[in-house]
Structure formats: C-alpha cells, structure tokens
Amino acid sequence: MSFVEMFNRLPAEKSPLLGRFERMLESDVPLEILAADSQRLTRQHFGKTMRLFAPLYVSNECVNVCKYCGFSRNNPIFRVTLSLNEVEREARHLVTEGFRNILIVAGEHPKFVSNHYLRDCTARLRDLVPSISLEVGPMETEEYLPIVEAGAEGLVVYQETYHRATYAEMHASGPKRNFDWRLECPERAYTAGFRRIGIGALFGLWDWKSEALALAAHTEYLLKHCWKASLTLSFPRLKPAAGDFDPKYPISDPDFVRMLCAFRICFPQVGLVLSTREPQHLRDGLFPLGVTLISAGAHTEPGGYTGAGSERVQQSKGRKAGSHANGTGGSEAATEQFTISDHRSAQEIAAHLKSVGLDPVWKDWDAELCRHE
Amino acid sequence: MTDIVQPQPWHVGNKEFQSRLFLGTGKFPSLASMKSTLESCGTELVTVALRRADLSGGEDSDPSADIMDFIDSSQFQLVPNTSGAMNAEEAVRIARLAAQVGMPKWVKLEIHPDPRYLLPDPIETLKATEILVKEDFTVLPYINADPVLAKRLEEAGAATVMPLGAPIGSNRGIETRAQIEIIIEQATVPVVVDAGIGAPSHAAEAMEMGADAVLVNTAIAIARNPVAMARAFAQAVEAGRIAYEAGLPAQSVTAEPTSPLTTFLDS
Numbered sequence: 340m341s342f343v344e345m346f347n348r349l350p351a352e353k354s355p356l357l358g359r360f361e362r363m364l365e366s367d368v369p370l371e372i373l374a375a376d377s378q379r380l381t382r383q384h385f386g387k388t389m390r391l392f393a394p395l396y397v398s399n400e401c402v403n404v405c406k407y408c409g410f411s412r413n414n415p416i417f418r419v420t421l422s423l424n425e426v427e428r429e430a431r432h433l434v435t436e437g438f439r440n441i442l443i444v445a446g447e448h449p450k451f452v453s454n455h456y457l458r459d460c461t462a463r464l465r466d467l468v469p470s471i472s473l474e475v476g477p478m479e480t481e482e483y484l485p486i487v488e489a490g491a492e493g494l495v496v497y498q499e500t501y502h503r504a505t506y507a508e509m510h511a512s513g514p515k516r517n518f519d520w521r522l523e524c525p526e527r528a529y530t531a532g533f534r535r536i537g538i539g540a541l542f543g544l545w546d547w548k549s550e551a552l553a554l555a556a557h558t559e560y561l562l563k564h565c566w567k568a569s570l571t572l573s574f575p576r577l578k579p580a581a582g583d584f585d586p587k588y589p590i591s592d593p594d595f596v597r598m599l600c601a602f603r604i605c606f607p608q609v610g611l612v613l614s615t616r617e618p619q620h621l622r623d624g625l626f627p628l629g630v631t632l633i634s635a636g637a638h639t640e641p642g643g644y645t646g647a648g649s650e651r652v653q654q655s656k657g658r659k660a661g662s663h664a665n666g667t668g669g670s671e672a673a674t675e676q677f678t679i680s681d682h683r684s685a686q687e688i689a690a691h692l693k694s695v696g697l698d699p700v701w702k703d704w705d706a707e708l709c710r711h712e
Numbered sequence: 713m714t715d716i717v718q719p720q721p722w723h724v725g726n727k728e729f730q731s732r733l734f735l736g737t738g739k740f741p742s743l744a745s746m747k748s749t750l751e752s753c754g755t756e757l758v759t760v761a762l763r764r765a766d767l768s769g770g771e772d773s774d775p776s777a778d779i780m781d782f783i784d785s786s787q788f789q790l791v792p793n794t795s796g797a798m799n800a801e802e803a804v805r806i807a808r809l810a811a812q813v814g815m816p817k818w819v820k821l822e823i824h825p826d827p828r829y830l831l832p833d834p835i836e837t838l839k840a841t842e843i844l845v846k847e848d849f850t851v852l853p854y855i856n857a858d859p860v861l862a863k864r865l866e867e868a869g870a871a872t873v874m875p876l877g878a879p880i881g882s883n884r885g886i887e888t889r890a891q892i893e894i895i896i897e898q899a900t901v902p903v904v905v906d907a908g909i910g911a912p913s914h915a916a917e918a919m920e921m922g923a924d925a926v927l928v929n930t931a932i933a934i935a936r937n938p939v940a941m942a943r944a945f946a947q948a949v950e951a952g953r954i955a956y957e958a959g960l961p962a963q964s965v966t967a968e969p970t971s972p973l974t975t976f977l978d979s
Contacts, residue, residue: 386739
C-alpha cells in the first residue's frame with residue numbers, strides 16, 4: 340500500500356503504535372512522565388550529544404503562491420539567487436563558525452533553482468563541507484540523481500499541512516498545489532539515493548493533533564519502506580513573515596513539548612530537529628528532552644551570513660504590500676523567509692550545550708567516505 | 713597450582729593485550745570526558761567512528777574540535793570503525809581512507825544498512841572482510857550472533873568475531889546467549905561480545921561464558937559518572953574472566969533432594 344492510500348484511511352485506520360501516539364497527545368497524560376521517558380530514550384539512543392547544522396539559503400526566488408511564506412511569489416520582496424562563488428563564500432563563513440553539516444535551502448523556481456544549479460552548488464561545496472542536505476522544491480527521482488551523485492546526503496521536504504482542504508487553501512497556485520506529489524516526495528528522494536530524509540509539518544495551519552498524527556503515520560510508513568534512510572522530523576511553528584499571515588491554529592508551548600516527547604517515545608531512534616524559529620528559553624528547555632539536531636546562528640535569507648549577492652538583489656513585483664520589503668533594490672539585503680527567535684551565535688549555543696552536559700557534534704558524516712572510486 | 717588471579721595476556725592479530733575491555737568513543741557528554749574515561753579504566757583498545765574524525769587536516773583554531781585530538785594513539789590500539797557504511801564497498805573505502813590518514817591498518821567492520829537498529833549486514837560484512845584481509849588489515853567484524861557466519865569470517869581471516877548481545881545502544885544485555893555460546897564453543901579466533909551490554913553484570917556474564925573480551929560504549933558514555941562506570945565495567949570483566957578460568961560449577965535445573973530418590977540402590 341502506498342503512503343497516499345494509507346494516509347487517506349487516517350484517522351479511522353491506524354496501527355497500535357499510532358493509537359499509543361495519539362493517546363499521549365491528550366492532556367490527561369502527565370507531561371512530566373512523558374518528558375522523563377523522552378529524555379531517557381534520547382540519551383540511550385543518541386548519548387549526551389547534539390548535532391548542529393546551519394541553513395544556507397541560496398535563493399528566495401519562488402513560483403508558488405503560499406499564503407504563509409515570506410518567499411511567496413506575490414510578495415514584493417527583495418530576491419536574489421546566489422552565484423556559485425557566493426554560495427561558496429557563505430559556506431566558508433559557516434565552516435569558520437564550526438559547521439560541517441549544511442542544509443542548502445531555496446525557493447521553488449525551475450529557472451533560477453534548477454536541479455543542475457543545485458547539483459553545481461553541492462559539487463562546489465563538497466570538498467569544503469562533509470555533510471550537505473537540501474531543502475528545496477520536490478522533484479522527480481531522476482532529477483535528484485545528479486544532486487546525489489554530486490555528494491548531497493540528505494533531502495528535507497515538509498508537507499506543510501497534512502489536511503487536504505487547508506493545503507489547497509494555503510497553496511493558491513504553483514506546482515506546490517499537488518498535495519499527493521509532495522506527499523510521495525520522500526520516497527522519490529530515497530529511491531534517488533539520499534541517505535537522510537527529513538519530513539515535517541508546519542504547525543499553525545491546522546489542528547495540531549491531526550497534523551501530529553499524520554506526521555507520525557508518515558514516519559511509521561517511511562521507517563518500513565525507506566528502511567535504509569536516517570529519518571529526521573521537524574515541527575516548525577509558523578512565524579511572522581512577509582505577507583503578514585496570521586496562523587489560525589497555533590500550538591501552545593506545553594502542547595508543543597508534549598508532541599515532541601510523544602514522537603520521541605514512539606520513535607526512539609528518529610532524529611528530532613529544532614530550529615532557531617523557537618525562542619531561547621524553549622530551545623534550552625527542549626535540548627535535554629528529545630531534540631537531537633539543531634540549527635544555530637541561522638539566517639533565512641540568501642547571502643545572510645556574508646552579504647553575498649546583495650548588489651544584485653532586486654525587488655519583485657507583487658500584489659501584496661510586503662511588510663518586510665521597503666525599497667526598490669540594489670545593495671539591499673535579500674528578504675528573509677521568516678524571523679528567527681533564538682539569536683545566539685553558534686559558539687554561544689555550543690557553550691550552552693556544554694554547560695548542560697551535551698557534546699556539540701559538528702561533524703558526524705563525511706561524503707568523502709562514500710565517494711565512488 | 714597456576715596463579716589464575718593474575719589476568720593473563722591474550723592476543724588479537726599480532727598484538728598482545730592485558731585488558732579485556734574494549735571501549736567505543738561515541739555518545740560521551742564531552743571529548744574531555746571521553747578522554748578521561750579511556751585513560752582511567754585500563755582499556756587498551758578503543759574504536760572511533762571515522763565519520764566523526766576530521767579528514768581535511770583542519771586547523772587547530774577550528775571551533776569544531778576533532779575527536780582524534782583526544783585519543784592518544786601511543787597509549788591505545790586505535791581501531792577505526794566503519795559506522796555509517798551501508799555496504800562492503802563503502803566499508804572498504806572507509807578502512808582504506810583511515811589508513812591513508814595515518815590510522816592503524818585495523819578496522820572494526822560495522823556495516824548496517826538499517827540506521828534504526830544498526831543491525832549488521834552479514835553478506836556485506838563477509839565480502840568486506842575478504843577484501844580487507846587480502847590488503848593486510850586486521851579485521852574485527854561486528855556481526856549478529858550467527859555461529860555459521862562467525863566460522864565463515866574466521867575462514868576469511870578475521871582477527872576476531874564480535875557478535876552482538878543485543879542491538880547497539882539497547883542496554884538489554886546478552887539476549888543472544890544461546891547463539892554466543894555456540895560461537896565461543898566453535899571459535900578459533902577471539903570472541904568479543906559487542907553491543908547491548910548495558911551493565912557491568914552483563915559484561916561479567918559474557919566473560920563467564922568464555923568470551924575473550926567485551927566492547928562497551930553507551931552504558932559508560934551516558935552514565936552520570938563515565939569514569940566510575942568504566943572502572944565498574946573493568947572490574948566486572950576481570951571478575952568474569954577469572955570466574956571462567958577458575959571453572960564455574962555446572963548449573964542444574966533441580967535442587968538436590970534432601971530425601972534422595974535412589975537410596976534403594978544402596979540396599
């Protein structure tokens with residue numbers, strides 16, 4: 340059975356594991372007990388360590404119209420696609436900061452962000468950065484092949500919302516409108532040879548318990564069908580961005596922690612990601628509880644680390660007034676995808692991790708190890 | 713009578729060891745904690761994942777410290793492991809790369825296509841062993857507790873076999889006991905029980921069974937006090953070995969009856 344078929348039978352038909360997961364989301368299950376279990380399982384399976392990564396935004400060009408996203412085509416924001424030299428400049432900065440695990444991020448744009456461009460970005464960074472993943476628009480398996488061949492290790496694709504009607508409402512136009520094609524993207528990535536697969540939902544678009552259950556079902560499915568891939572889960576919560584979208588279904592901090600603990604308990608070996616979207620106090624509280632992969636010192640705009648590409652930034656035309664765009668281009672910074680909340684530098688985060696007995700792991704993979712001879 | 717209380721030296725490949733406790737180097741709360749643990753428990757062999765080592769020759773000022781800076785290769789037999797390899801080809805490449813960057817030509821083969829339970833692929837492990845033995849590597853393969861595979865690896869020239877007690881990091885103890893007993897009975901190379909050993913009593917159990925050594929990582933690395941836990945393991949390993957050499961009494965499923973059932977034979 341494909342995941343789409345299985346997904347369509349939710350929530351009426353679900354495995355015993357998903358039943359347990361769903362139960363843990365209910366507020367009468369004591370959160371303290373979940374947190375203790377989550378912490379214990381995390382330390383058992385991941386040790387006293389925390390992997391670090393940094394996003395490297397290479398383009399904020401996008402053909403999709405998504406109501407919640409700063410890069411949405413209709414937003415008149417400052418846009419740029421970095422040249423390979425500029426991508427390398429940004430990566431060199433991140434390597435100097437200590438990062439050895441970089442996530443290349445881009446909007447979805449067949450002209451500016453083609454698979455050949457992403458292949459070239461990967462190839463350019465390969466000798467500099469041991470572990471490269473991508474978070475870009477979904478592609479066909481064949482389109483991923485040259486990127487994998489160039490040395491990319493992981494692919495991240497969030498379904499955003501698992502609720503079909505909300506998905507259709509949020510994604511007004513562009514290739515992203517195809518819900519099922521996106522839902523099957525992780526399997527295409529696996530077939531193409533990515534070793535790490537990241538999935539997630541964007542919390543705030545729909546009822547959080549329903550999103551969590553669907554994400555858990557997706558996780559359970561991928562663990563069986565893409566059994567050689569290391570799986571990571573992300574739970575980004577909607578943040579202010581250009582376009583002034585107001586999330587209708589916010590998830591509270593206690594529910595967010597509950598959900599994260601439930602994922603850890605039901606999927607003890609799966610990586611859980613926490614980005615700088617979340618504020619410092621919440622991140623610090625969650626580091627010991629179940630999170631295993633974090634970003635630090637992040638910028639969510641192309642050229643954000645070094646100013647690379649700023650001289651070529653152009654403001655795009657759009658129907659909506661962009662609250663974050665206030666000029667016409669030329670030597671402006673590109674516009675960020677969303678505002679981060681934890682502003683500490685990578686070294687400040689590393690020092691904090693050490694102070695709570697966690698070893699910051701900058702490097703735990705090397706594409707060199709599996710380069711074909 | 714031989715003084716069996718003194719630990720006797722033993723060999724892996726052409727190297728002599730006193731300690732029968734091997735240590736892994738992952739999951740520690742800091743590299744400094746790992747270093748002090750290695751140095752305080754008498755271990756003589758440590759494994760390190762090449763995936764975590766800096767292969768680029770990074771500068772000393774680099775904020776991402778290199779694990780290799782914290783392991784004194786003159787003090788320990790350093791054994792790079794192939795963690796992360798999904799098949800023989802990748803494992804062979806990792807072993808060769810380790811040798812190229814100056815590490816010993818020893819390799820702990822870990823080939824686990826499944827990143828969830830990290831269970832070893834027997835077919836790929838045998839293939840990689842055959843290749844690396846021909847290239848003069850001392851090969852220590854991590855395997856499921858499969859006696860036939862253990863013999864095949866031995867025939868292929870493996871220096872040890874390293875059957876798992878339970879999945880890596882599970883701390884569940886020697887769940888594969890019956891199979892490990894057969895491996896030990898049949899082996900002509902040292903048997904090192906690896907993975908699943910979550911408490912000193914598990915280590916002692918493996919040693920009492922006649923294992924030549926155990927490899928421990930998670931239980932020590934995530935202990936509140938890794939140095940103390942490593943010492944506890946060292947003592948348990950030694951106690952188990954001495955007990956094995958001293959000759960444990962056979963176990964019986966029934967008690968000896970206080971009113972014997974066969975006294976009629978005496979009349």
